Amino acid sequence: MLEETSLPAGRDVSLWSGHSQTVLRGWVERLGITGSRAVVLYESDETVVKAISVPSAAGSAAACQAVRLALAESAPHDLSNHPHAIVPICADSCDRDSGSRFFVACTESDQRAQEAVEWLKGSGLRASGICPRSAVDVIGAAGIAISAASADGVVLGLCIGSGATAFAGVIGGRLALVRQVQFGTDRLVGALTRIMHASDGREIHLGPDAAARMLERIGIPEPDEDLDVAEGLTGRTILPLLQPVLQRFAVELKQTIRYGLGTGQGADLRLLVAGRGAVIPRLAESITARHGLDAQTVQDAEHAAVEIAWPSIAGLNLMPCCIVEARSARRWRRALWQGVALAAGVMAADTFSTRVTLADQRARLEGLADRAELSPEARDAVQREQALRESIGQARSLIADLVERVPAWDALLIALARRTPEDVRLTNIELTISDGAPRCLLSGVALAQDPPSNPGSLGTYLDALADVPIVADRQLGSTQRQEMDGVPTQRFEITLDVLPLPEPARLPETRLSWADPQEDGS
Amino acid sequence: MSVPMGRDMLVQISIAVAVCVGGYLFLTSPAKRSLSQVMADQARLEPLAVEADHIRERLPEITREIAALEADRDQIERAGRFARDRGAMFKAIGDLASSHGVRIEQIDPVDMEFSVKEDSPAEDAQAPGESPERDDLRAGFNVRVVGSYSDFVGFMRSLRRRLGYALVTSVRITPTYGEGSPEVSAKIQLEQYAFDVTLPPSPILTEEGDGW
Numbered sequence: 147m148l149e150e151t152s153l154p155a156g157r158d159v160s161l162w163s164g165h166s167q168t169v170l171r172g173w174v175e176r177l178g179i180t181g182s183r184a185v186v187l188y189e190s191d192e193t194v195v196k197a198i199s200v201p202s203a204a205g206s207a208a209a210c211q212a213v214r215l216a217l218a219e220s221a222p223h224d225l226s227n228h229p230h231a232i233v234p235i236c237a238d239s240c241d242r243d244s245g246s247r248f249f250v251a252c253t254e255s256d257q258r259a260q261e262a263v264e265w266l267k268g269s270g271l272r273a274s275g276i277c278p279r280s281a282v283d284v285i286g287a288a289g290i291a292i293s294a295a296s297a298d299g300v301v302l303g304l305c306i307g308s309g310a311t312a313f314a315g316v317i318g319g320r321l322a323l324v325r326q327v328q329f330g331t332d333r334l335v336g337a338l339t340r341i342m343h344a345s346d347g348r349e350i351h352l353g354p355d356a357a358a359r360m361l362e363r364i365g366i367p368e369p370d371e372d373l374d375v376a377e378g379l380t381g382r383t384i385l386p387l388l389q390p391v392l393q394r395f396a397v398e399l400k401q402t403i404r405y406g407l408g409t410g411q412g413a414d415l416r417l418l419v420a421g422r423g424a425v426i427p428r429l430a431e432s433i434t435a436r437h438g439l440d441a442q443t444v445q446d447a448e449h450a451a452v453e454i455a456w457p458s459i460a461g462l463n464l465m466p467c468c469i470v471e472a473r474s475a476r477r478w479r480r481a482l483w484q485g486v487a488l489a490a491g492v493m494a495a496d497t498f499s500t501r502v503t504l505a506d507q508r509a510r511l512e513g514l515a516d517r518a519e520l521s522p523e524a525r526d527a528v529q530r531e532q533a534l535r536e537s538i539g540q541a542r543s544l545i546a547d548l549v550e551r552v553p554a555w556d557a558l559l560i561a562l563a564r565r566t567p568e569d570v571r572l573t574n575i576e577l578t579i580s581d582g583a584p585r586c587l588l589s590g591v592a593l594a595q596d597p598p599s600n601p602g603s604l605g606t607y608l609d610a611l612a613d614v615p616i617v618a619d620r621q622l623g624s625t626q627r628q629e630m631d632g633v634p635t636q637r638f639e640i641t642l643d644v645l646p647l648p649e650p651a652r653l654p655e656t657r658l659s660w661a662d663p664q665e666d667g668s
Numbered sequence: 669m670s671v672p673m674g675r676d677m678l679v680q681i682s683i684a685v686a687v688c689v690g691g692y693l694f695l696t697s698p699a700k701r702s703l704s705q706v707m708a709d710q711a712r713l714e715p716l717a718v719e720a721d722h723i724r725e726r727l728p729e730i731t732r733e734i735a736a737l738e739a740d741r742d743q744i745e746r747a748g749r750f751a752r753d754r755g756a757m758f759k760a761i762g763d764l765a766s767s768h769g770v771r772i773e774q775i776d777p778v779d780m781e782f783s784v785k786e787d788s789p790a791e792d793a794q795a796p797g798e799s800p801e802r803d804d805l806r807a808g809f810n811v812r813v814v815g816s817y818s819d820f821v822g823f824m825r826s827l828r829r830r831l832g833y834a835l836v837t838s839v840r841i842t843p844t845y846g847e848g849s850p851e852v853s854a855k856i857q858l859e860q861y862a863f864d865v866t867l868p869p870s871p872i873l874t875e876e877g878d879g880w
Contacts, residue, residue, distance in 0.1 A: 486688060497695045500696065501699050517721060524723055524724060534734060534738065541744050545744070549833045555824050555836055556828060563817060574841070575842075578837070578838045649829075652833060
């Protein structure tokens with residue numbers, strides 16, 4: 147839908163209420179878009195827009211800080227309490243080593259921003275952003291110039307707005323200049339509101355709305371052009387009023403070319419014009435003809451800057467601080483409860499999973515408990531087996547230590563009887579266990595032999611005792627020669643170390659392994 | 669963009685945290701605690717169940733083992749009866765002497781205390797506090813016999829083999845020269861042992877225990 151309506155002239159937002167709001171609400175209702183989000187591009191006298199260049203050598207943070215300081219110097223209010231925005235202009239086309247980086251910075255009073263939001267709200271829309279049009283024009287001018295740049299040419303983009311005009315120069319494909327002057331088509335409208343003298347001497351006074359409409363209709367006339375025969379207006383009537391403004395435009399353009407792009411480049415300069423001023427008939431030609439330049443009006447000139455700058459619109463948003471904070475709070479609140487909901491979901495899933503696992507594990511536990519439960523008979527059998535093992539094991543240990551290996555005295559006595567010769571008589575046999583070692587002490591008398599050094603029957607006897615298997619050692623003790631019934635004899639004492647023999651019958655003939663069933667797993 | 673941390677936000681954060689923590693404490697945490705307890709019970713019961721399975725498989729074998737062990741116990745008890753019963757001991761010695769043709773001139777019982785050699789496994793088995801009081805017994809006898817040497821040797825062999833846990837600790841043999849065949853007189857110190865094989869209470873199979 148394309149519909150045009152007349153709004154009150156001027157850029158004071160307070161003038162927007164009333165008629166303009168009624169008209170806008172009617173459009174919104176007819177389109178059925180009540181409550182939709184909208185972006186407002188506006189112009190206000192209190193809006194501060196600055197195009198600022200910073201050396202590329204500075205870091206991003208330092209550059210932003212510098213731009214903020216520059217904006218704070220120009221702003222009539224404290225930036226911390228009023229909406230402001232800083233957006234880089236075509237950062238990709240800047241030479242980081244030697245060039246400059248350009249920023250557009252803008253700020254608005256918080257009250258005026260709130261009024262704009264309220265105005266849009268009263269029209270049935272919701273404001274998603276409010277952006278100063280002059281800031282958009284700055285980005286648009288740069289975009290227009292860059293899009294038309296060539297490797298070795300110079301392009302100057304000119305975006306003539308209502309209240310400000312933006313210049314952007316590109317040299318060799320690199321953005322070299324961004325400049326804005328607070329001078330726009332409103333000056334031409336203002337010039338036309340002055341008293342004009344018709345050809346018949348009559349004074350003509352146009353209001354702002356009529357002057358704006360006439361400017362859009364006739365633009366910059368030729369001197370002898372008849373503009374309104376009925377009113378007696380000709381080009382000569384209004385040109386004197388417009389000439390100072392045109393002269394100012396020309397001077398600003400000339401200074402931009404000379405000081406911004408360098409002298410001598412005018413001949414190779416390509417000038418592209420956009421913005422609201424581009425659609426005023428012969429305005430661009432009137433300005434550029436004075437410098438011998440050929441101005442080209444871009445396609446859809448009035449809206450080209452907006453289309454180019456649209457991706458940067460979000461960065462230029464000057465929504466009131468309270469709304470920004472409220473939206474931020476709403477977002478945080480929403481995120482918080484979404485987080486809570488997510489956490490609750492995770493907890494619910496975890497709890498469900500845990501309870502399912504718990505049910506499975508409880509069932510398994512019951513199975514284990516049933517398996518672990520033994521019948522009383524089996525329990526008694528195990529108890530009895532272990533008790534018997536323990537008791538008999540201890541008894542076996544004691545038996546083995548105390549009475550398993552005993553001296554076989556009877557065998558020793560038999561051996562003595564067999565090995566004692568006729569010429570040896572035993573008078574005493576003592577069998578003892580001393581410190582666990584069995585010993586045998588033999589006392590007796592043997593026939594003495596001559597000479598005395600001859601061991602005779604006693605030596606033979608000792609040798610015979612050494613051959614007894616259970617005798618480990620034998621020692622001859624004291625000997626004494628004497629005569630018995632006139633026969634020389636020799637009293638002697640012999641000590642025998644006796645080996646104890648195992649007595650297998652004393653240990654139970656256990657047919658079982660005594661290993662711990664826990665260890666061998668049997 | 670600055671984060672609004674006003675009172676309202678703090679309250680909502682507190683509520684959100686309380687909701688999350690409360691939900692965890694009242695819903696998730698008890699279930700997890702129960703699951704941990706169940707897993708701990710499973711870990712405790714698993715080896716018991718395996719052992720119970722093993723016992724069920726071995727039950728016939730255990731029954732056979734019990735019979736064999738009880739036979740062993742009876743054997744040990746029978747072998748130790750002479751230490752516990754002096755009358756039986758006197759009668760057994762008299763019977764042995766008669767069977768071997770030696771004369772018992774004197775039998776004196778001697779009071780003795782049961783003791784175990786130091787550093788022996790048996791002493792370890794009787795460590796205080798680890799085993800109940802045992803009723804092991806050592807009884808001493810002094811015996812004086814007279815008989816022929818060969819009869820005496822047979823008597824000594826029978827003492828060793830037919831009197832249970834007997835240990836002849838000392839023998840003094842002297843010949844006697846009288847009328848008739850030569851004889852010997854012997855003074856014997858004899859020790860008799862009895863070992864306790866009564867069943868101790870099993871510490872792992874009491875009613876209060878958590879096994880089986």
